[in-house]
Structure formats: C-alpha cells, structure tokens
Amino acid sequence: QVQLVESGGGLVQTGGSLRLSCAASGRTLRGYNMGWFRQAPGKERAFVAVITWSDRTYYADSVKGRFTISRDNAENMVYLQMNSLKPEDTAVYYCAADPDTLTVYFTAHEYDYWGQGTQVTVSS
Numbered sequence: 001q002v003q004l005v006e007s008g009g010g011l012v013q014t015g016g017s018l019r020l021s022c023a024a025s026g027r028t029l030r031g032y033n034m035g036w037f038r039q040a041p042g043k044e045r046a047f048v049a050v051i052t053w054s055d056r057t058y059y060a061d062s063v064k065g066r067f068t069i070s071r072d073n074a075e076n077m078v079y080l081q082m083n084s085l086k087p088e089d090t091a092v093y094y095c096a097a098d099p100d101t102l103t104v105y106f107t108a109h110e111y112d113y114w115g116q117g118t119q120v121t122v123s124s
Contacts, residue, residue: 002026002113004095009118016085016122022078022095022115033098034071034078037108038091038120045094045108049080053101060106062088085122092117 008020020036035050049059049069057069068081078095096111105111 002029002032002097004097004113004115006093006095006115006118009093009120011121011123012085013123014086017081017083018085018120020080020082020093020095020118020120022080024076024078024097028073029071029076029078029097030073031099031101033101033104034069035096035098035105035111036069036078036080037094037096037111038089039094039117040091043091046091047106047108048093050104050106051078052104056104058104058106082120085120087122087124090120090122092119 003025005023033052036048037045038048039045051057051069051071066084071078094117095115097113098111
C-alpha cells in the first residue's frame with residue numbers, strides 16, 4: 001500500500017511557475033510508474049505526465065515543453081515543475097502510482113494509488 005500526499009499548489013499569474021511535490025509513504029516508489037493528472041471543474045481527470053520506474057518520461061501535448069516531471073527515489077518524492085503557466089492549466093492536480101511497470105498508462109483508471117490533490121489556479 002502506498003500513501004501519496006501532494007503539495008505546492010497555489011495561485012499564480014499567467015506565465016508564472018509552480019513546483020508540485022508528491023510525497024510517498026508506505027512503500028518505496030522504485031517499483032512504480034508515477035503519474036500526474038489534473039481535473040478541472042466539470043471535466044474528467046486528464047493525464048499530464050508520467051515518469052516510469054526507469055526514468056522515461058511522457059507528457060500530454062498541452063504541457064509538453066512547459067512541464068517537467070522528475071523523481072527522487074531516495075527521498076520517495078515525485079515532482080512536477082510547471083513553467084509558463086496558462087489559465088487553462090487551472091485544475092486540481094493529483095499524483096498517482098501504478099505498480100504495473102511493464103506498460104506505461106495514460107488513463108486515470110489504470111493507476112491504483114492516488115493523493116488527495118492540490119489546487120492550481122492561474123489567473124489571466
């Protein structure tokens with residue numbers, strides 16, 4: 001069982017930056033693919049980025065070139081650096097863990113463990 005806690009959200013102006021953190025406890029993250037998803041009001045939870053157990057990274061087209069996902073297995077942490085933020089990035093951001101490392105998934109229902117989410121609001 002893995003417990004995930006996100007932090008780092010907040011209010012930022014267009015063009016600003018935020019760094020989200022996801023702290024894990026219960027088990028080491030070494031054996032998990034770790035993803036970030038986001039959910040805006042009235043919309044489904046959407047894929048943002050994933051980093052595999054072997055440090056391969058994948059991004060949604062909407063954030064490619066602006067967001068960077070990283071992990072620190074020694075600290076059991078996952079990060080999402082968000083630059084050049086836009087109002088359409090406003091959402092609750094969730095960290096998720098997938099123990100199936102044979103396949104990289106981009107849909108929320110494939111992930112087994114979730115944090116409580118952190119709100120990101122980008123003002124225009």
